[in-house]
Amino acid sequence: MLAVGFEEDVEVILETLPPKRQSMLFSATMPAWVNKLARKYLDAPLTIDLVGDQDEKLAEGIKLYAIPTTASSKRTILNDLVTVYAKGGKTIVFTQTKRDADEVSMALSNSIASEALHGDISQHQRERTLNGFRMGKFTVLVATDVAARGLDIPNVDLVIHYELPNDPETFVHRSGRTGRAGKEGSAILMFTSSQRRTVRSLERDVGCQFEFISPPAIEDVLESSAQQVVSTLGGVHPESIEFFIPTAQKLIEDKGVASLAAALAQLSGFSQPPSSRSLISHEQGWTTIQMTRDSAYSRGYMSARSVTGFLSDVYPSAADEVGKIYLIADEKVQGAVFDLPEDIAKELLNKQIPPGNTISKITKLPALQDDRPPSDNYGKFTSRDRGFRGGSGGYKGSRGRGGSRDSDFEDGFQRSRSYRTDGGRPRNSRTRGDDWLISDRRSSRSPSFRNRDSGFGGACFNCGRSGHRASDCPDKRDY
Template sequence: MVPTRELAKQVADNFESLSDNLQVMSIYGGVPYEKQERELSRGVDVVVGTPGRIKDLAEKKTLKLHELKHVVLDEVDRMLDMGFADIVEEVLKFAYDLNDESAKNPQTLLFSATTPDWVYKTAKKYMTDNYKVVDMVGRRVNRTAETVQHLAIKCNYSDRAATVGDVLQFYSGEHGRAMIFAPTKRDADELTVSSSIRQECHVLHGDIPQDKREMVLAGFREGKYKVLITTDVAARGLDIPEVDLVIQLEPPKDVDSYIHRSGRTGRAGRSGACVCFYKPRALADLRIVEQKAGIKFKRIGAPTLNDLVTAAAKDAAKSLESVDEGVLEKFKEAATGILEEKDAVDQLARALAVISGMKNVEERSLLTSAKGCRTYYFKTNMEIRGPGYVFMSLERRLGTSVREGVREMRFTTDKMGCVFDVSSNFIHYIEERWTDGKYDSLERATELPDIIEPSKESYDRGQGGRGFSRGGFGGGGMNRNRMDRRGGGGGGGFGRKNGNFRSGNGGKRPYGNGSFSNDNRNKRRRFND
């Protein structure tokens, strides 16, 4: 017994490949009963199926289970979980006599890459006391394949589809193979029809008719298209070769699901990447996956403009090699005419851009994946206690108006710098006017350094405490003498409307541009450019 129809068909095919003398049959829903009943009446050696259809045929006595020699449960943690447990137990009652200890029950074999302790306890009901455990995974801390790189991208729902398209372009491209796991059927359907996905893709989930599901899976295996968008239907057991990239649209609540999904790549010694998207408020879910799966996510931003152009150019160059010589001859005359009038390198570059589908691209934040933003990396030679020093340095070189363009500030873990987003209309202004000082430098971030992420509580308070975002900067006042953040009430904010720092007492006292509240007094001081 296996949890999905696709896995049932795969396992049956594997049995058939072992010997021409084995009569093997796969049974699952979505197929008329009559056809399966006729085949069973002729006799079979191996039946591979899903619990629901096996139960139906056993109750009809078309499938006789009382003389079984072997019972195999694949993906046993799923089979004995709440969703399947009752049906599986009803099926097994046809094969086992649990009341008679002398009865000769079938040999029981249980398989899974993830076997929680409760699985062993439940399984003992169908196994003798001298059962054996063959552990090919071991008790190592990292429960995932060591050939898989685990990456995480923070992204709001509104930017997710476009960012997924960019991730596909950079990590997989037109010639690689990728699987995308969606939390719901609706999410899978919506992403499939999104214009952000440039590659040909198909969707696979429980609402797709069985014959279509088999065609979709076969086409993906054969490489007829490169992207499969699916729910957990394709997460377990399926052997799909040469998957370069797995994308999970959100951290799963069940950590074992993450392990199985990420295991679709990095197989047979190949390396692979698993990219997990998470919303700003879902950071805790990501950390739970890290803890229980024994992995460490590398926090990354959405692919940069330069990343996408480089990847697209490589893809386009590969596509040039696939053009048939007969077709090439038809275009040579037109190519000659173009080259007589225009620069050859310029026209080839334009052709590569058209082939890749990248006629125009929009820059994205490395912090949030929001479009129309550029992420900058500010560094200094001393520990930064709060955003005040950063804004003072920015204002001295760029003027107070720069405040309006800065978003989502995050400190580095060494507290010697920070990264923040700048809206597109301020980018040219910064590039023209900024010059590095003796202690402070500012550069365009090409990747995220190690940063301090805000806690969930910070988000719930509107980005108070140590979190810095559009909701505001809170967590302390300003020491007058040394520009250090000392104390002050949490929950204050940097007002986005006027670009003002607000007091640490909940952000109730507004101050003018470039003004900072004192710790506990109603004084204020202006810092001039």
């Protein structure tokens, strides 16, 4: 209360109290300014530190998660995180700005009851919002750090850091909204790829450890949605149920259990089949595919360029539509992951694959190679989102991807000009994963690229050299 602008009000209260009294001040953290305030308002104070020298500064009942995301996919993922991890309970979503609090709250309101809380809201409206949240009239409170301290909000099941806090202390206060009074809770930190080192610094400074997770799978979202609908059915008044029994009996006689399943789907908001979602960019309508190759069946190492060559030989339509390609960061595995449109991915998975290669749909991303410059500033966001959206300065598939910006393309184009295009090693390559920039992905937009009789711009997945397909490889093996 003293830290967020109520110091004068506290002083007025203290002046009306009897001179002989016992005063106690409580704080989740003990920075220097707290000790200064204690000396100002207390007489020879006794400090009781319940944390002491422990590295962990959070309550034991709080489970911490961290999820990589992009600016364009945050709101989609946010909805699913609330559905799966809050399980119908109370959630506080913390943003950096008042504008974001309003916009995120409005976006969530389309599917989940939510309200915003920030400094521009009048005191009267704040009290109404907090009371409504406490009483369960809505389940998601989207707030700035005004709600991080000093508010009595019991039974919060989930805290989501929609944006990184400015410092470790704020992270502790935010996360402390859940797991109170010995209860358990969860806190999820959303971060972009360029903020990964900041997350590691946060672990060190707070003395905590995150469990890194992927966005909830569609199956998990469907299951959680159905469970929440079932739990709300218990609140229907028995007299209301009586009116619908004849219709329910007739539906069961005509369609059996399918009629109940249809009702659950409608109430869960999934009257239409959900589309797949990319694990890389989190965009709907895309499927993430993993390709691995046995080193005994090929020479050299795998690159994104050789992946394109493989797709061109097995299923040219997939090569035309492939999205971002990332190499797996495991020296024991020659593999890569990439996005394909949902219908193209289904066709590819049904194709016959040459021996020594595997193609599969995955539900969780493996560790991926990353050559981006590190960032280690709390709450500092770069002017350009360097998340998964732009790859490593590379190109997107020929179909293009939603949410991209012209600056992303220009950045990738300018970087690619520093590489050779004659099939040799890249001049300025920092990692082996960079050699895919040798391939001019712009050619995928031209009709000649789609013609298999034209010159082949990819690389052979058999020998790794450019200029020919595996079917024409001079080193082709007898499969």
